[in-house]
Amino acid sequence: MSGLLAFRHVKNKGSQRLSLSWFSSSGFSRFLHSLPFATVNAEEVSGSKPAEVLNLVQGKWTRSSSWNTIPDPLNGESFIKVSEVDEKGIQPFVESLSKCPKHGLHNPFKAPERYLMLGDVSMKAAHKLSLPEVSDFFAKLIQRVSPKSYEQAFAEVYVTQKFLENFCGDQVRFLARSFAVPGNHLGQQSHGFRWPYGPVAIITPFNFPLEIPVLQLMGALYMGNKPLLKVDSKVCIVMEQMLRLLHDCGLPVEDVDFINSDGKTMNKILLEGKPRMTLFTGSSRVAEKLAGDLKGRIKLEDAGFDWKILGPDVQEEDYVAWVCDQDAYACSGQKCSAQSLLFMHENWSKSSLVNKLTSLAARRKLDDLTVGPVLTFTTDAMLDHMNKLLQIKGSKLLFGGEPLQNHSIPAVYGAIKPTAVFVPLEEILKENNYELVTKEIFGPFQIVTEYKHDQLPLVLDTLERMHAHLTAAVVSNDLLFQQEIIGNSVNGTTYAGLRARTTGAPQNHWFGPAGDPRGAGIGTPEAIKLVWSCHREIIYDVVPTKSPPPCRRSLATTARSLVIPPHTPPPEARNRCGIILLVVKSFSFFSLNVFVGSNYKSFVGYRTLPDQDLRLSIVLNPEPIFLKLKPEA
Numbered sequence: 001m002s003g004l005l006a007f008r009h010v011k012n013k014g015s016q017r018l019s020l021s022w023f024s025s026s027g028f029s030r031f032l033h034s035l036p037f038a039t040v041n042a043e044e045v046s047g048s049k050p051a052e053v054l055n056l057v058q059g060k061w062t063r064s065s066s067w068n069t070i071p072d073p074l075n076g077e078s079f080i081k082v083s084e085v086d087e088k089g090i091q092p093f094v095e096s097l098s099k100c101p102k103h104g105l106h107n108p109f110k111a112p113e114r115y116l117m118l119g120d121v122s123m124k125a126a127h128k129l130s131l132p133e134v135s136d137f138f139a140k141l142i143q144r145v146s147p148k149s150y151e152q153a154f155a156e157v158y159v160t161q162k163f164l165e166n167f168c169g170d171q172v173r174f175l176a177r178s179f180a181v182p183g184n185h186l187g188q189q190s191h192g193f194r195w196p197y198g199p200v201a202i203i204t205p206f207n208f209p210l211e212i213p214v215l216q217l218m219g220a221l222y223m224g225n226k227p228l229l230k231v232d233s234k235v236c237i238v239m240e241q242m243l244r245l246l247h248d249c250g251l252p253v254e255d256v257d258f259i260n261s262d263g264k265t266m267n268k269i270l271l272e273g274k275p276r277m278t279l280f281t282g283s284s285r286v287a288e289k290l291a292g293d294l295k296g297r298i299k300l301e302d303a304g305f306d307w308k309i310l311g312p313d314v315q316e317e318d319y320v321a322w323v324c325d326q327d328a329y330a331c332s333g334q335k336c337s338a339q340s341l342l343f344m345h346e347n348w349s350k351s352s353l354v355n356k357l358t359s360l361a362a363r364r365k366l367d368d369l370t371v372g373p374v375l376t377f378t379t380d381a382m383l384d385h386m387n388k389l390l391q392i393k394g395s396k397l398l399f400g401g402e403p404l405q406n407h408s409i410p411a412v413y414g415a416i417k418p419t420a421v422f423v424p425l426e427e428i429l430k431e432n433n434y435e436l437v438t439k440e441i442f443g444p445f446q447i448v449t450e451y452k453h454d455q456l457p458l459v460l461d462t463l464e465r466m467h468a469h470l471t472a473a474v475v476s477n478d479l480l481f482q483q484e485i486i487g488n489s490v491n492g493t494t495y496a497g498l499r500a501r502t503t504g505a506p507q508n509h510w511f512g513p514a515g516d517p518r519g520a521g522i523g524t525p526e527a528i529k530l531v532w533s534c535h536r537e538i539i540y541d542v543v544p545t546k547s548p549p550p551c552r553r554s555l556a557t558t559a560r561s562l563v564i565p566p567h568t569p570p571p572e573a574r575n576r577c578g579i580i581l582l583v584v585k586s587f588s589f590f591s592l593n594v595f596v597g598s599n600y601k602s603f604v605g606y607r608t609l610p611d612q613d614l615r616l617s618i619v620l621n622p623e624p625i626f627l628k629l630k631p632e633a
C-alpha cells in the first residue's frame, strides 16, 4: 500500500535514515525505554531475550497454554513467543462477540458520545505517532518482523498517523452523517442512517503489520462495531504494541478483542462466534474459503496481480524506470499492490528502460533491507516458478533469477535477487500458459512483456481474463490512450498519467479491488462507510390519517382562548396564509381541530414539547376560526 509518498516525506526532511546500523547507533534508542505504553524494545528483541505477545479478551490481557515461537527473518533465532489460542481456548472470544448486540456499541440513536470519544482517541494516537521516538519505535519493530527498508517501514507509520489525523474531533461522527427525504404527506419523512453490524472480525496478513490492522480496526470502531482482531502471528507483536498505545490514548480496553491463533482456530471462532461481518485481507485461497464458510457475511481485500501499461509516449525514462523499480521490488515485492506484469509499448522497448531497470534492481541489497526475506515463498519455490516460465517459447530472464548470497535468512523463508522474466504477449494468452504467468508470486518477481501498436486488443484481453483487480497503472499522458485502457478494465485503484504507479496508496486514496461485490476498501471515509456500516432507513410517519382521536381531557379554557374573532387579521391577509402562535403548556402530543364557522375544516397532529412555541399556518377567513386542542393518549 503505502510507500512513495511517505518516502518523499522522509527524503524531504533530509533524513539519512538508510540502514539498520545507522539506527542502532542513532540517539533514538535512548527513547525506547521511556515509551510508557511499550512492553518491548524493538532493538533488543532476540533469541536470548525473546519478546512475548499476549491476547486481549473482554478487557484483559491473557496468556494461553501454548506458545508459537517466531524465527527472526534475518537469522532464524526464535526471537518472539506468541501466546496462541488453540481450538479449546476459543470460548472467551466467542462469548465476547456474543455480548455485543447487532446494533453495536453505538449508533446514531445510542451512545452518540462515543463518536466524539473515538475522535479524541484518534487525535491523541495521531499525535503520539508523530513523535519521532514513537514513529521510530514502530518503524523499527515493523522492520524486525516484516523486513523492509527504513523508508518503507516509516511510510507505514506515517500513513497510519495521517489516517488518524483525518478522523480527529467531529470527523468520526461525520462518518455517520444521515440524510432525509420529504415523504408523500404531512408528517412523513424518510431518513437514511449508517448502522453498525455489531460484533465483527478483522483478519489481516503479514506484510503491513501496522497500517492494515489500524486502518481497518479504527474504521470498524468509528462506525460502532466491536471488533475481534487477528493479525498474522509472524508480525502480531506490532499491533499488540499499538493496542497498548491506543489504550494509553483513551480507547476503552473492552472495545477490541485481540487474538493470536492459526488460521484453522480463527476459522472455528468465526463459525461459532458468528460475527455479523468479517473483513479479510490476505490470499484469494483463504478469502474464497471464508466467503463460503461465512455464507457471504464477509468483505475481501485479496490477492493482487497488478499490471502497468507503458503507453506509446516515451518520456522521462529515468523517472518511469525508478517508479517501476519501486513498484516491483520495494518491500521485496511483498505488497498486494506490487507490479506483477509490465506491458511495454514497442516504443519503450526501444528505449533504455530495461537497462535502467536492471541497474536500479542491482542496487538493492540486504544490508539496508531494500531487498530481503520473502515470508510466504521459499527460494526454491520462486526459482521453480521462474524455471517453468522460462520454458515458455520466446521467454527469457531479463535480470535476477538467483538466490541472495551471504545471508542467514532461515530456509523457511525465501531470498532471491530482484527478478524479471520476459514472456511474449501471444504466449501469455495461450490457454496452457495463462494461469502460470498470472500467478501471484509474493516476492521480488515480475513478468515483462511487449506489445506492438496494433496489439492493444491482446493487452486488453489479458486484463479481461484476470481474476484479481486490485491496482493498475497506465503510464501515458495520451488522453485517448488512457481512456481506452481505463474504459476497458476494472481495477479498483488505478493510476493514470506519466507518473502512474501501482503502489504507494496513501490514506487519502481509496484502496481496494473492484469488480467483485464482496470487494472491500481501506483508508478513506467512503471505504470506512462501505466496509463497516450498512444502510438503515427510518421512515417517520406521525400524522393520524382520518379524524382526531377521542378527547381524553377537556381543554375548554384553552380552546376558548384560542377563538380568533372575525376580522382580526388585516383585510389584505384574508384568504391567505396566516401564522398563529400557540404556546403549549402541558402536552407533548396533541391534535388540533380547525373549525371555520360551523364547518369542520381540517385536522392536523403535532408533536411538541411542553412550553415549546408552535407556529401554525392556516387559512384566515372572515368567519370566526375556532382552534381546539385535544390531548392524545
Ligand SMILES: NC(=O)c1ccc[n+]([C@@H]2O[C@H](COP(=O)([O-])OP(=O)(O)OC[C@H]3O[C@@H](n4cnc5c(N)ncnc54)[C@H](O)[C@@H]3O)[C@@H](O)[C@H]2O)c1
Pocket (backbone or CB within 6 Å): 203, 204, 205, 206, 207, 208, 230, 231, 232, 233, 261, 262, 263, 264, 266, 267, 281, 282, 283, 284, 286, 287, 289, 290, 300, 301, 302, 303, 304, 335, 336, 337, 376, 440, 442, 470, 512, 513
Ligand atoms: N488486497 C489487499 O489489500 C491486500 C493487502 C495485503 C496483502 N494481500 C494479499 O495477502 C496475501 C499475502 O498474505 P498472507 O500470505 O499472509 O495471506 P494468508 O491468506 O495466508 O493469511 C492472511 C491471514 O489469514 C489468516 N488465515 C489463514 N487461514 C485462515 C482461515 N482458514 N480462517 C481465518 N483466518 C485464516 C492468517 O493467519 C493471516 O492472519 C497476498 O495474496 C497479498 O496479495 C492483499
